[in-house]
Amino acid sequence: MLSNVELKTTDPKHPFGKLTPRMQHYRDKILDAKPYVDAQRAILTTQAYQAHQQEQVDLLRAHVLAHILENMTIYIEPETLLAGNQAQSNRWAPIFPEYSMNWVIDELDQFEKRPGDVFYITEATKTQLREIAPFWKNNTLEDRGYAAFPKASRLFYDLGIIGAAGNITSGDGHIAVDYNNIITKGLKWYETRVLAEKAKLALTDINDQKKLYFYEASLVVIKAVRDFAKRYAQLAETQAKTCSDPAEKQNLLTMAEILHKVPYEPATTFREAVQAVWLTHLILQIESNGHSVSYGRVDQYLNPFYERDLAAGILTADQATELLTNLCLKTLTINKVRSWGHTQFSAGSPLYQNITIGGQTVTGEDAVNPLSYLILNAIAQAHLPQPNLTVRYHKGLSDDFMQACVAVIKEGLGMPAFNNDEIIIPSFMARGVKKADAYNYSAIGCVETAVPGKWGYRCTGMSFINFPRTLLIVMNGGVDPESGEKLLPDYGHFTDMTSYSQLATAWDKSLREMTRQSVIIENSCDLALEQNYPDILCSTLTEDCIGRGKTIKEGGAIYDFISGLQVGIANLADSLAAIKRFVFDEKQLSTTDLWTALQNDFAGPEGETVRQLLLTAPKYGNDDDFVDQLIVDAYAPYIDEIAKYKNTRYGRGPIGGLRYAGTSSISANVGQGHSTLATPDGRHARTPLAEGCSPEHAMDVDGPTAVFKSVSKLNTKEITGGVLLNQKMSPQVLRTPENCEKLIQLIRTFFNALHGYHVQYNIVSKATLLEAQAQPEKHRDLIVRVAGYSAFFVGLSKETQDDIIARTEQAL
Amino acid sequence: MTSQTATKGLIFNIQKFSLNDGPGIRTVVFFKGCPLRCQWCANPESQSGRPELMTAAAGTKKITVGTYQTVPEVLTEILKDKAFYDQSGGGVTFSGGEVLAQADFAIALAQAVKGQGIHLACETTGHAPFDVFKAFMPYFDLMYFDCKHWNPQVHLQGTGVTNDLILKNLRQALAANVPLKIRIPIIPDFNYSLDDAKHFGELFQELGVSEVELLPFHQFGLNKYQQLDRPYRLKDTPQLHGEDLLAFQATLAQYQVTAKINSW
Numbered sequence A: 001m002l003s004n005v006e007l008k009t010t011d012p013k014h015p016f017g018k019l020t021p022r023m024q025h026y027r028d029k030i031l032d033a034k035p036y037v038d039a040q041r042a043i044l045t046t047q048a049y050q051a052h053q054q055e056q057v058d059l060l061r062a063h064v065l066a067h068i069l070e071n072m073t074i075y076i077e078p079e080t081l082l083a084g085n086q087a088q089s090n091r092w093a094p095i096f097p098e099y100s101m102n103w104v105i106d107e108l109d110q111f112e113k114r115p116g117d118v119f120y121i122t123e124a125t126k127t128q129l130r131e132i133a134p135f136w137k138n139n140t141l142e143d144r145g146y147a148a149f150p151k152a153s154r155l156f157y158d159l160g161i162i163g164a165a166g167n168i169t170s171g172d173g174h175i176a177v178d179y180n181n182i183i184t185k186g187l188k189w190y191e192t193r194v195l196a197e198k199a200k201l202a203l204t205d206i207n208d209q210k211k212l213y214f215y216e217a218s219l220v221v222i223k224a225v226r227d228f229a230k231r232y233a234q235l236a237e238t239q240a241k242t243c244s245d246p247a248e249k250q251n252l253l254t255m256a257e258i259l260h261k262v263p264y265e266p267a268t269t270f271r272e273a274v275q276a277v278w279l280t281h282l283i284l285q286i287e288s289n290g291h292s293v294s295y296g297r298v299d300q301y302l303n304p305f306y307e308r309d310l311a312a313g314i315l316t317a318d319q320a321t322e323l324l325t326n327l328c329l330k331t332l333t334i335n336k337v338r339s340w341g342h343t344q345f346s347a348g349s350p351l352y353q354n355i356t357i358g359g360q361t362v363t364g365e366d367a368v369n370p371l372s373y374l375i376l377n378a379i380a381q382a383h384l385p386q387p388n389l390t391v392r393y394h395k396g397l398s399d400d401f402m403q404a405c406v407a408v409i410k411e412g413l414g415m416p417a418f419n420n421d422e423i424i425i426p427s428f429m430a431r432g433v434k435k436a437d438a439y440n441y442s443a444i445g446c447v448e449t450a451v452p453g454k455w456g457y458r459c460t461g462m463s464f465i466n467f468p469r470t471l472l473i474v475m476n477g478g479v480d481p482e483s484g485e486k487l488l489p490d491y492g493h494f495t496d497m498t499s500y501s502q503l504a505t506a507w508d509k510s511l512r513e514m515t516r517q518s519v520i521i522e523n524s525c526d527l528a529l530e531q532n533y534p535d536i537l538c539s540t541l542t543e544d545c546i547g548r549g550k551t552i553k554e555g556g557a558i559y560d561f562i563s564g565l566q567v568g569i570a571n572l573a574d575s576l577a578a579i580k581r582f583v584f585d586e587k588q589l590s591t592t593d594l595w596t597a598l599q600n601d602f603a604g605p606e607g608e609t610v611r612q613l614l615l616t617a618p619k620y621g622n623d624d625d626f627v628d629q630l631i632v633d634a635y636a637p638y639i640d641e642i643a644k645y646k647n648t649r650y651g652r653g654p655i656g657g658l659r660y661a662g663t664s665s666i667s668a669n670v671g672q673g674h675s676t677l678a679t680p681d682g683r684h685a686r687t688p689l690a691e692g693c694s695p696e697h698a699m700d701v702d703g704p705t706a707v708f709k710s711v712s713k714l715n716t717k718e719i720t721g722g723v724l725l726n727q728k729m730s731p732q733v734l735r736t737p738e739n740c741e742k743l744i745q746l747i748r749t750f751f752n753a754l755h756g757y758h759v760q761y762n763i764v765s766k767a768t769l770l771e772a773q774a775q776p777e778k779h780r781d782l783i784v785r786v787a788g789y790s791a792f793f794v795g796l797s798k799e800t801q802d803d804i805i806a807r808t809e810q811a812l
Numbered sequence B: 001m002t003s004q005t006a007t008k009g010l011i012f013n014i015q016k017f018s019l020n021d022g023p024g025i026r027t028v029v030f031f032k033g034c035p036l037r038c039q040w041c042a043n044p045e046s047q048s049g050r051p052e053l054m055t056a057a058a059g060t061k062k063i064t065v066g067t068y069q070t071v072p073e074v075l076t077e078i079l080k081d082k083a084f085y086d087q088s089g090g091g092v093t094f095s096g097g098e099v100l101a102q103a104d105f106a107i108a109l110a111q112a113v114k115g116q117g118i119h120l121a122c123e124t125t126g127h128a129p130f131d132v133f134k135a136f137m138p139y140f141d142l143m144y145f146d147c148k149h150w151n152p153q154v155h156l157q158g159t160g161v162t163n164d165l166i167l168k169n170l171r172q173a174l175a176a177n178v179p180l181k182i183r184i185p186i187i188p189d190f191n192y193s194l195d196d197a198k199h200f201g202e203l204f205q206e207l208g209v210s211e212v213e214l215l216p217f218h219q220f221g222l223n224k225y226q227q228l229d230r231p232y233r234l235k236d237t238p239q240l241h242g243e244d245l246l247a248f249q250a251t252l253a254q255y256q257v258t259a260k261i262n263s264w
């Protein structure tokens, strides 16, 4: 591969090349920036709502965005080659009062005192927010969502058994628009289409009249975006006037020229294309605060620009990489403040802005191109938690590219993650996605997948169901042991059960009821969002909203499948295994003794004895059919039940309009674990649940192949919303190129033969190894590999561990 | 040995995703029981030919090391990772302990593994009667053959046996063209001197061996001695790293022996 030869540097310390001094400086500044709560967007939004409250909702929302873009503070930092900022300063988090405002006011004095994800706030900001708060009383998405909840369902939400805080306090997000179309045709192409469709309307028909509002709203936002770009162009010109450095002056003038053109006109050069993408991506996150707004297949749509500029001699690989690192840095400047309740579900305030590379072309060829390599380098150079990088894996992905990916994985960023074409494409096509579209999917957020520009919001990211807590409710005869509330029908208390099948039947029926409740909660949120919070720009850029004259929420997208998240898969598996083995099969433990131990959180010597026994049960993640089959069976009622319930767009245009399962629990496992009492897998009360479909922490003691085998037994074909698997790898294991090659073969087997959906590698950090020395029982799964030797890291002597840790540092 | 060892083997671990015991991704079957007593042994729990108690690595619980397993039982475990062997060009490696100490079972298991078309390797000291070794060696696609010392007396001091049988079997294996990789565990104060390297060089030249692997001494087994409540003579000996073996490697090169350092 030509690009690879070109890019391999001789400096072993920087195999990916280094950030340019300009970008290094920019990175330092951004990472040093303190995150503040920013009231400006909230104030502008309030003004616009007050001025336009009589308008039809599409127009109201369009004017809100236009008013913000016209009046918000803009700036161009001296280091950047790309213009566009979300708030008054980098990493400041704007407030989106239309979605939820109560918690903002309630937490004004708490932002700086949080145990994590701290935000700073000035007294002036507090005053400004307090001033606008009355306007938003009973006037937000949250208020409307609550009002729409049927009473019985609200209880599930309030108790946190079904989580939907993100759906009811934020915009939707979880979407990628069609950047290929935007940069090759420009927003003016969309404008032309809108005008043509508008001209066809027969306004005597009320349906056409409704479309008119959407079209007029579209025209408002397209103009607003164009004017916003022009504001930056003018600012660049102004700054150029006072700039004494000729090179910098030229940079500003070039920037101005570009911003007079894109994203309204098609881009001609690579830099124009990157600028158009960034500005659009940014505005989508000014329009709405939904997270997981993703870039789609960046290598595919940018590479033609890159190769053309390279051939024309107006761009070098290094310059392109610098622009890509600039894009990464800009991406990190976007920030979001969530309520503390919700923050626990999304630790580290990630926005999951995904970049997807690799995969296949529509004709099934390997789609990796020179820009795919450049993006890998840029991600490694920038070394940031955002954007998220996903590589679309397929059988024909070259070893050369896989090696480049593993080299980035070794950097320890947990990136790139892999999604598997070999399962995702067929499963999309089976659901009615056209071949050309299925081959063009991209990752959205972290694990989930959709077709950019053609798919509605939230291919995943609907509600969260806490599986282990549901089990406790079932065992307790339908009463939540945490709150004492009766939530589900009574199928008998666990202490009265005499067989595992009794429990299994009770679980099946109860989970179906829980699933129905989640649907009702989701629909309530969707209803409020559709009626009051259409995203006009996002809809305009999503096919076939213009053709249908509808927003995405009204059924404008070509495809509209959604999924929620089922949390605590491994805990449920391990709990069922322990119950079946020790209580019913071997009768080592009575139902009463187990139930008592759970209620007491394993307190006292008796409790601890019970816990130790539970810990010896077969654990999910070790390729043990006994436990793996139990979770497959326990998950089945959900998969079956959720497929029955259409989403609010069914029959209104999109292909789909349906739901499916998904497990990308992100960090919800922590928050939901907090409200879950002790579970029969031996887990203590309020400790985190297992993440996604990964095994429970430190329970996978048979190595990564066994984990893959267990995960692959799940009904992945039906869990189209994503099967999240995080694996950790000790650096000691990857110390030689031969072993890195074996990691590649490990991944290939999981995807080619076992049809896995996703895997992401976290390289075990020095800190974790040090912790494993101190708390070996928590890290008994850390493997080391030496010829002819059998043991785990925690079995090594302190000196040997120290030696490994010291050498780990060198290797990374 | 009792007659039951033909149908059951004493196994102390079946370790998946092993990366340094042959090509590709492998499952290593660790046989328990060894006729040697190497002072540096990193798997001391493998030496005794009987199940034994050992304190768990983390905690104070006693665990039993070694279970008698049938060929189908071990094979079932091995087959679980077949997809990984197929994709990676990997397979199964028998290790120990000393596989040859349970030769009948090892051959029965080897036949079963080969019957599944799986690549099979073993790690052996080669210390077994000539005929036992002869019957054993044809089943392996690759054999890692430990050559711990060139001198019979020093070999005896370090491992409890001389290298007579070992060298005999090594010659036998070479003559039969068994795909071999000779490994030397490099142990300070045992075989680490450049004089040792010289003698190894001469030996390999005479045997017609041009490639060997060097395994630098490590202390990965240290804790296991405590867990077994057994003395460990090398407990204060510092570990060797790849770079410590460069001179040794260079000396071997003088004898046209290419030595690959397989560092931990």
Ligand code: SF4
Pocket: B034, B035, B036, B037, B038, B040, B041, B042, B043, B044, B046, B047, B096, B097, B098, B125, B159
């Ligand atoms: S031959 Fe191997 S298993 Fe046997 S004592 Fe020596 S090092 Fe240990």
